[in-house]
Amino acid sequence: MKPGDIWLKKVAAYYDSKKKDLNWRLAADGIIHHHNGLIFDKTSFLRKMKTAGTAAGEALIHRSETELSGFGFKFLDCPRKRARLLDAGCGRGGSSLLLAERYPLLRITGVTLSAYQAAAARAAARARGLDARIEFRRASMLSLPVPENIFDRAWACESTEHLPSLPAFFGEMARVCVPGARLVVIAGVRNPGHPG
Numbered sequence: 001m002k003p004g005d006i007w008l009k010k011v012a013a014y015y016d017s018k019k020k021d022l023n024w025r026l027a028a029d030g031i032i033h034h035h036n037g038l039i040f041d042k043t044s045f046l047r048k049m050k051t052a053g054t055a056a057g058e059a060l061i062h063r064s065e066t067e068l069s070g071f072g073f074k075f076l077d078c079p080r081k082r083a084r085l086l087d088a089g090c091g092r093g094g095s096s097l098l099l100a101e102r103y104p105l106l107r108i109t110g111v112t113l114s115a116y117q118a119a120a121a122r123a124a125a126r127a128r129g130l131d132a133r134i135e136f137r138r139a140s141m142l143s144l145p146v147p148e149n150i151f152d153r154a155w156a157c158e159s160t161e162h163l164p165s166l167p168a169f170f171g172e173m174a175r176v177c178v179p180g181a182r183l184v185v186i187a188g189v190r191n192p193g194h195p196g
């Protein structure tokens with residue numbers, strides 16, 4: 001077993017153990033995110049959080065998470081015709097559900113290392129009547145069980161941080177995406193020159 005495989009097993013075990021956590025609690029609308037929110041004005045956001053009660057504060061956090069997804073979706077430039085999208089590191093399916101609701105002709109394959117997350121995402125899609133257009137699998141985004149050149153778009157929202165090899169990820173995206181496909185990666189990065 002390679003060191004990267006051991007790491008991926010640890011990531012899977014971590015997410016298999018996260019069930020009724022903060023992400024779950026924030027999802028009153030059934031959309032469970034596993035990423036941060038989009039906050040343009042940190043001071044204003046923190047002021048609102050300070051004065052909000054628990055429920056209002058949690059709703060504010062969840063709204064900012066959903067706004068991050070919506071912001072990223074603009075860069076996907078999803079076609080209004082039939083297309084296939086890969087949600088690489090789909091978690092419990094939050095982004096996939098939002099995309100399927102926004103783009104009715106989009107067929108989505110979401111992959112996660114976690115058996116629990118894949119099952120939870122399938123249940124969420126079924127509950128929203130989207131299960132005919134979204135497939136969730138337990139798989140590694142570094143070695144997807146799909147043929148070459150099948151995805152028109154690929155999305156990875158705060159999931160690449162868990163990978164042992166970014167070159168392997170980009171190689172796999174090149175393999176499974178059609179030539180000219182669009183890949184959107186949202187990832188946390190550290191900027192030592194930035195004060196916040």
